[in-house]
Amino acid sequence: MTVRLDVQGISHRFGKKTALNDVCFKLNPGTFCALLGPNGAGKSTLFSIMTRLFVPDAGQVLVDGYSLAREPGKALACIGVVFQQPTLDLDLTVWRNLKYFAALHGMSGAEADKRITACLERVNMAERVGEKVRALNGGHRRRMEIARALIHDPQVLLLDEPTVGLDAATRQSITAYVHDLARERDLAVLWATHLVDEINDEDRLVVLHEGRICADGHAGEIATGRSLQSRFLELTGDNE
Ligand SMILES: Nc1ncnc2c1ncn2[C@@H]1O[C@H](COP(=O)(O)OP(=O)(O)OP(=O)(O)O)[C@@H](O)[C@H]1O
Numbered sequence: 001m002t003v004r005l006d007v008q009g010i011s012h013r014f015g016k017k018t019a020l021n022d023v024c025f026k027l028n029p030g031t032f033c034a035l036l037g038p039n040g041a042g043k044s045t046l047f048s049i050m051t052r053l054f055v056p057d058a059g060q061v062l063v064d065g066y067s068l069a070r071e072p073g074k075a076l077a078c079i080g081v082v083f084q085q086p087t088l089d090l091d092l093t094v095w096r097n098l099k100y101f102a103a104l105h106g107m108s109g110a111e112a113d114k115r116i117t118a119c120l121e122r123v124n125m126a127e128r129v130g131e132k133v134r135a136l137n138g139g140h141r142r143r144m145e146i147a148r149a150l151i152h153d154p155q156v157l158l159l160d161e162p163t164v165g166l167d168a169a170t171r172q173s174i175t176a177y178v179h180d181l182a183r184e185r186d187l188a189v190l191w192a193t194h195l196v197d198e199i200n201d202e203d204r205l206v207v208l209h210e211g212r213i214c215a216d217g218h219a220g221e222i223a224t225g226r227s228l229q230s231r232f233l234e235l236t237g238d239n240e
Helices: 043-050 072-077 094-104 109-122 138-150 168-185 219-223 228-235
Strands: 005-014 017-027 032-036 058-063 079-082 156-160 188-193 204-209 212-218
Touching: 005 043, 017 043, 017 058, 017 204, 017 212, 032 168, 043 058, 043 156, 043 188, 058 072, 072 079, 079 138, 094 109, 094 138, 109 138, 138 156, 138 168, 156 168, 168 188, 204 219, 204 228, 212 219, 219 228
Parallel strands: 032 188, 032 204, 079 156, 156 188
Antiparallel strands: 005 017, 005 058, 204 212
């Protein structure tokens, strides 16, 4: 079985500040992995490295066996990303936004139309296709960004705190939806969050604190019979 995401010894500094220190983990197909860390733990820095916005000081990332450093085109073609800040054009329709993104991936015409239709159906948004994004609520905008991230049929889906700003019901439905996606499409999903209620016991969990991994395993095992929240606070030394 090919490891979908292989993060090997990633370290990164900003001046004197160490943002990431020897971060290593691997994700197999069909895995939902939460990357849990408090503010400043290094989650966004790791996402920037995995999407090649930053080159790390040390270590490497392999995506579906391709090195991000040596074969960036092939590696990036295997990744779909939902960034923390929404990046949709509010004045274009849902369809136009997705056509534009498909073109960035070299898809046009009937192939692009087919993929866009399939991705919108998957997020239950097929009937919103002609609406301007400005008219959509926060949950539908997020669903659309997930559809957009899946257009080129990636093996790995990276989401950086994708539920920020959403109400509780929408947060729960998007979290459940992405869990299903991982299972049904055999995707490796990395879901960065600081909210433990987005994590199920059977999920893989990587806890990041001050740039280091301080726990890696199944969430239920890491919780060791207590609430994940109290275990997380204990691990990150923030439990006073
Ligand atoms: N461009 C930068 N210059 C200097 N320091 C930075 C820069 N970006 C991040 N840092 C520092 O690196 C550390 C990791 O930050 P990062 O944004 O990756 O954490 P995070 O886990 O994503 O936090 P948050 O949940 O607040 O987004 C923090 O101490 C942060 O202050």
